[in-house]
Amino acid sequence: MEHPDLARPDLRSLPPEHLAALVAALGERPFRARQLYRWLHLKGAATLDEITDVPRALRDALAARTELVTLERATEQRSVDGTIKWTWRTADGKLVESVYMPESDRKTLCVSSQVGCAVGCTFCLTGTMGLARNLTPGEIVDQVHRANRRLVELGEGEGPRPLTNLVFMGMGEPLANYRSLKAALDILLSEDGPNFSHRHVTVSTSGLVPVMRRLGEETQVKLAVSLNATTDAQRDALMPINRRYPLAELLRACREFPMKQGRRITFEYVLLGGVNDASEDAERLARLLRGIPAKVNLIPYNENPGLGFGAPAPERVEAFQAVLVARNVTAVIRKNRGRDISAACGQLAAEGGPGDPRRRATPDGEPLTRAPAAG
Numbered sequence: 001m002e003h004p005d006l007a008r009p010d011l012r013s014l015p016p017e018h019l020a021a022l023v024a025a026l027g028e029r030p031f032r033a034r035q036l037y038r039w040l041h042l043k044g045a046a047t048l049d050e051i052t053d054v055p056r057a058l059r060d061a062l063a064a065r066t067e068l069v070t071l072e073r074a075t076e077q078r079s080v081d082g083t084i085k086w087t088w089r090t091a092d093g094k095l096v097e098s099v100y101m102p103e104s105d106r107k108t109l110c111v112s113s114q115v116g117c118a119v120g121c122t123f124c125l126t127g128t129m130g131l132a133r134n135l136t137p138g139e140i141v142d143q144v145h146r147a148n149r150r151l152v153e154l155g156e157g158e159g160p161r162p163l164t165n166l167v168f169m170g171m172g173e174p175l176a177n178y179r180s181l182k183a184a185l186d187i188l189l190s191e192d193g194p195n196f197s198h199r200h201v202t203v204s205t206s207g208l209v210p211v212m213r214r215l216g217e218e219t220q221v222k223l224a225v226s227l228n229a230t231t232d233a234q235r236d237a238l239m240p241i242n243r244r245y246p247l248a249e250l251l252r253a254c255r256e257f258p259m260k261q262g263r264r265i266t267f268e269y270v271l272l273g274g275v276n277d278a279s280e281d282a283e284r285l286a287r288l289l290r291g292i293p294a295k296v297n298l299i300p301y302n303e304n305p306g307l308g309f310g311a312p313a314p315e316r317v318e319a320f321q322a323v324l325v326a327r328n329v330t331a332v333i334r335k336n337r338g339r340d341i342s343a344a345c346g347q348l349a350a351e352g353g354p355g356d357p358r359r360r361a362t363p364d365g366e367p368l369t370r371a372p373a374a375g
Contacts, residue, residue, distance in 0.1 A: 010069045011062065012040055012138030015186060026061050034192060036062075041193035043160050044145030046070045067091075071142045073150065088146065090115070090139060094132055098143045098170055100151065100163075106200075107157060108165040109147050113140060113181055114172025119206045121228075121239045123272060125304045126171045135172070137183035144188060161194050169204040169224070175211040185219055198222075204268065209245040209253045216258035223257060224266040224297075225250070229276055230284035238276070247288065254292050264293040264330075271317055272301050273310040282323035289329060296324060296331040 014022070020033040035054060039045045048059045048068055062068075071088035074095060078084050084100040099110040116129035144163065151162040166188065168174040174181045185201065187193050203215060204224040215223065227250075229235035235242035242250075254265055267289065271277045285296070298321055301311045312320075317333055324331035 008065060008067050010067045010136060010138045011036070012069055012142055013136050013183065015183060016190070016192070022062075022066070023058075026058065026065075028058055032058060038192050040068075041141065041145070041187055041190065042195075044142075044149050046145075046149075069136070069138050069142070071096075071139065071146050073146060076150075086143075086147065086150070088143060090135075096135065096139075096143070096171055098147060100147055100156075102156065106164045107151070107162055108167060109144060109163050110167050110170045111140060111143050112170030112172055113168055113174040113177045117172045118176065119173050119239070119241050121206065121226075123228075123238060123270060123301065123304070123307060123309045125307065128307075129171075131172075134177040134180055137180045137187065140180060140184035141187050144194060148194075163194075163196075165200040165202075166196060167202045167204065167224075169202070173206055173208060174203050175205045175208040175215065178211050178214065182218060185221060189221075202266065206239060206241050207245050207250045208241070209249055212253045212257060220260060222263065222266065223259075224268055225254060226268045226270075227285075228268070228270045228272075230281050230288060234276060238272075251288060251292070254294075259293070264295045266295050266297055268297045268299060270299045270301055271312045271320060273312040273316070275309065277312040277316050277320055279319060279323050282320045283327070286324055286327035286329050294329065296329055297334045298331055299334045 009018075009022075011019070016033065016037055019037055020030060023033040023036065024030065032054065036051065039051045039054070043050075045051055045068075047070070048063055051059060069091050071090060073086055074089040075087040076084060082102045085097060086100070087095050087097050089095055094115045096112045096115055098112055101108045101110065112135065114134050115132035117124075117126045118131035120127045144166065148159070148161050148163055151157050152159040156162055168181070181203070185203075188196050188201070189198060198220040199222070201221040202224050203219075203221050204226060205212060205215075206226045212223070215221070226239075227235075229238050229242070229247075232242060232246045235247060245253075257265065259265070269276075269285065289296070298317060300314075300317050301309055303309065303311055321331045321333055
């Protein structure tokens with residue numbers, strides 16, 4: 001389910017060697033390929049016309065044989081806490097979202113990898129959309145380029161790359177679109193491109209076990225695992241992927257994950273009020289993670305309309321953290337960023353998109369609801 005409408009290759013998706021082959025086929029000298037690549041991925045050129053130090057004849061030849069797919073900024077929303085959510089429109093009219101989260105020591109972009117998501121976690125708004133298609137490498141990368149350029153315009157940093165960190169925690173399951181993800185990572189980490197450090201790039205997965213090892217073998221980026229439950233029955237109800245890759249299999253893959261010395265796997269645990277936030281859950285979680293270099297991000301649930309789950313009480317969150325810390329598990333309560341603009345964890349759904357439940361209703365006009373999953 002790649003981009004359905006591109007009859008010609010997208011320049012922004014091409015790895016350096018393919019760009020070099022294309023330039024050679026057009027009879028140009030090899031240095032032009034690097035020049036183009038730097039314009040596309042260091043400067044984030046939106047059009048071929050911006051590439052002013054490349055001969056017009058080459059630009060015309062490229063325009064005749066390729067596309068340069070650039071995302072269009074459809075909406076921009078700024079939170080009271082400085083978070084910015086952008087909705088991007090693709091060339092075929094799909095909508096995807098990415099979120100900028102500034103902090104004193106870093107500027108992070110949360111990047112989407114798919115239009116919608118097929119995983120179907122019952123507490124996540126993105127999962128209600130279903131999966132429309134995978135994003136191409138160029139569409140993944142261009143979220144970063146458009147964000148960088150917009151941040152410079154807003155005075156949020158100096159060009160060409162104000163962003164310091166990337167987290168693949170937006171719309172979609174990144175490992176379900178591994179080919180495009182890997183190609184995008186190669187570009188984003190390249191010296192002639194944005195040149196992000198692999199220490200500052202994190203890929204999150206809901207537990208696509210067969211691809212996890214491949215990610216560890218083929219990249220050095222950091223891994224985050226969306227766990228959210230401590231028993232198979234509980235996780236089956238919250239995350240249907242657990243029926244295919246149950247907890248024991250997932251945690252075995254985490255123990256075997258190829259990892260640089262000193263690195264840890266981040267386990268994301270969304271706390272759902274009255275569902276998975278009991279002290280017994282915390283104790284089970286500590287036992288499950290024994291022997292894994294781990295850090296736990298505790299995420300108090302961001303309530304979504306019609307999904308039937310509630311946020312935990314603040315004292316419940318603190319008690320859960322205390323149980324983990326007492327058992328020598330590093331546990332951090334993650335700040336909820338951008339809740340007022342539906343930019344927080346589990347809230348990305350490209351509002352107005354075809355699967356957005358805020359557009360759906362029952363025949364009598366009432367919004368769809370879902371009963372809380374059993375814990």
